[in-house]
Amino acid sequence: ETGVTQTPRHLVMGMTNKKSLKCEQHLGHNAMYWYKQSAKKPLELMFVYNFKEQTENNSVPSRFSPECPNSSHLFLHLHTLQPEDSALYLCASSQTRGGSNTGELFFGEGSRLTVL
């Protein structure tokens, strides 16, 4: 299996819908991340989980709700989104302890979200 897997790859939802994005990593990493990628803008870090504990929440609106049940799985629950939330949502993982702690991120292929 690939290192970081995201589902679904594409999602179209109305502003009143509730949906979830899923991410799973098979690399044994302890940290997982949600990023938002919009055209011609730097990646925006949304949430970070380290050993299942949320350690970063970069002023993300409450209509985005993360969940990390264990170090291998990460969810992003979506509800009452706005059209400007349409973007590519990337999940990543990394190892933040030990000699391999160089900050390298391993990414999934992303979930393309369109909000109508």
Added chain:
Amino acid sequence: AQTVTQSQPEMSVQEAETVTLSCTYDTSESDYYLFWYKQPPSRQMILVIRQEAYKQQNATENRFSVNFQKAAKSFSLKISDSQLGDAAMYFCAYRSLPGEMDSNYQLIWGAGTKLIIKP
């Protein structure tokens, strides 16, 4: 706060030629990591090359090499013998060294450079 700037939104190069992508950053720290990531049209971002600021030697990975100028805060990526598979978005990123509590693991990203390879 640290910032990363990629001044070239798009670059094109003839296949087999060499191209250099620019990246500058701003920081008051003396030790840190710098990265180049590649995002092909299939969208999975992968690490191309990493440079530790305390190392004077420029990092090299096969056809990819960097020109790290610490005083100038410049970190350019050189791709030699460009191939069609090199076509992608390239992102430069900065990371502080990890703190005692492993808290410094945020990457600061540039806006990216789209590289087009002409056959």
